[in-house]
Amino acid sequence: MQIITNDELKYLLQITDLILLDVREHYEYEQGHIPGALWFPLNRIGELASFWSFDTKLVVICNTENRSAAACRYLKSHGFKNLFYVVPGMKAWDGPLTTAGCPMLTRGTNSIKQVYFDHAATTPVDPQVASAMWWYLTQEFGNPSSAYYYGRRSKEALFKARHQVAQLIGANEQEIIFTSGGTEADNTALWGILKALPPERRVLITSAIEHAAILNNIPALEKAGYRVIVLPVTDTGLVEPEVLEQALSSKVGLVSIMYANNEVGTIQPIAELVKLAHQVGAYFHTDAVQAVGLCSIDVNQLQVDALSLSAHKIYGPKGVGALYLRDGTPYLPFIYGGAQENQRRAGTENVAGIVGLGVACQRICQQLKNVEYLKELRDYLEDSLKLLSGVTIHGHPTQRLPNNCCFSISDYSGQDLVLDLDVYGIACSSGSACQGKQPSHVLQAIHVPEKQIKQAIRISLGWSNTREEIDYFISVLKELTGE
Incomplete structure (x- = not known):
């Protein structure tokens, strides 16, 4: 397996x-x-042996070297001898290009098993959700603000969906504001509440492991004159109540602590933290995007003032979410325009998406009683991982989402492992889907050594996963690590 440059590839193509x-x-x-390049998807690389002998000279190219290298590693492990991958690849290619011909090589169906282990990034849309949405995409197309029949039908759909969302978290219908997703819900909670508070309450408290939808607001908040206190967490990702208590004062207007972390799955003691915040007159928001559907949540038991959720994390569509806002919580609109959402969120409602969110909430409410299945599956995965050498599992040992497993394998880059697993049809991630290639701020905050941070991957299980899929994953992992 050799690396060649773009210029070397141009030369080789000629001779x-x-x-x-x-x-x-x-x-x-x-x-x-x-010209002449064959398109071949990474997860079908295993079929190449049916086309060429192991002595064939194969050159792999992509936009960057990572995927090319992953393909070559797989081919080398399966007997191919003359392998090359191009650095930097297509992103810097200045040679001839074409849009013609050279389709993908195909021979029969894809024989590689497909396993989806990244439900924290997104979930497949439930068939009942898709069916309900289709009706409102094709038949009930009215604007909910219109007074005539078509508008009234769409308005009824919003009312039903609002009830379904509220029922999932123990809220009242009028406390639900529909948004374009979890990110907008988080932004709306921060800015909507803080702007409505008196000037002596211009301090926000949050934690070091929040989602980017919270943390990336900090520069703008500080520029607007707010002070932001970022709390440290323990080595297992917990916000300790005494740490919050020390940071609280009469100047704090809002505390925003996520219910459960999206990378390591640690579940926070929200009810205890809320009580401390309320003692000094501060309001409390929790980002529950990862927790809804995996934890039984009752906003009245928690006494939170605001809570964010997203449809695509609970087998609903992308591009729609909701913010729970307790009656009486100070609030100014984050988006200005029409009078939709009781004048709290302007813009014509995404009726089909909201219908999908409602049905997803109804469906996931029924699944909560079976959440122990996910925990048993996750424990089976971790028991299998612990039999391998060099594995370190991150996060809290008990206070963790039932489907989450974040771990590192020594001497194996997390990004490389994700790509190598992809060749075998296994989908997982090397961190938050929203974080890209940046080092995990979550793993940094829980004091994971830098080397292990680069080696970390996250498995997040879903309702359709099985023990057989975990066995397949472990067998592939053993093959890749040489165990």
């Missing part, structure tokens, strides 16, 4: 016979590829 495989996404290939 020698080789097979050039483009493993980018299909739309990228169609926009322009090297």
Whole structure:
């Protein structure tokens, strides 16, 4: 397995016979590829042995070296001898391009098993959710603000969905504000509440492991004159009540602590933290995007003043979410325009998406009684991982989401492992889907060594996963690590 440069590839294409495989996404290939390059998706690389002998000279190219290297590692482990991958690859290619011909090589169906282990990033849409949405995409198309029949039908759909969302978290219908997702719900809670508070309450308290939808507001808040206190967490990711208590004062207007972390799954003692905040007159918001559907949540038991949730984390559609806002909580609109959502969130409502959110909440409410299945599955996974050498599991040992397993394997880059697993049809992540290639601020906050941070991956299980899939994952992991 050798690395070649773009210039070396140009030379080789002129003087020698080789097979050039483009493993980018299909739309990228169609926009322009090297003449003669064959498009071959990464998760079908295993079929190449049915096309060429192990002595064939294969050159793999992508936008960056990571996916190319992953393909070559797989091919090398399966017997191919003459392998090359191109650095930096297509992102810096200045040679000839074409949009013609050279379709994907196909021979039969994809024989590689497909396993989805990234439900913290997103979940598949429940068929009943999709069915309910389809009706409002094709038949009931009215604007809910219209007074005539079509509008009234859409308005009724919003009312029903509002009830379904409220029922899931123990709220009243009028306390639910529909948004475009969890990020908007978080932003709306921060700015909507803080702007409505008196000037002597211009301090926000949050934690070091919050989602980017909270933490990336800090520079703008500080520029607007607010002071932000970021609390440290323990090595297992907990916000300790005494740490919050020490930071609280009569100047604090809002505390925002996530219910459960999206990377390591640690569940916070929200009810205890809320009580402390209320003792000094501060309001409390929790980002429950990861927790809803996996934890039984009652806003009245927790006494939170605001709570964010998102449809696509609970088998609903992307692009829709909700903010619970307790009656009486000070609030100014985050988005200005029409009088929708009782003048709290302007803009014509995404009726089909909101219907999908409502049905997803109803469906997930029924599934909560079976959440022990996910915990048993996760424990089975971790018991299997502990039998491998060099594995470290991150997060709280008991106060953790039942589907979450974040771990590091020594001497194996997390990004490389994710790509290598992808070749075998296994989908997981090397951190938050919203974080990209940045080092995990969550793992940094819980004091994971830098080397282990780079080696970390996250498995997040869903209702359709099985023990057989975990066995397959472990067998692939053993093959990749040489155990």
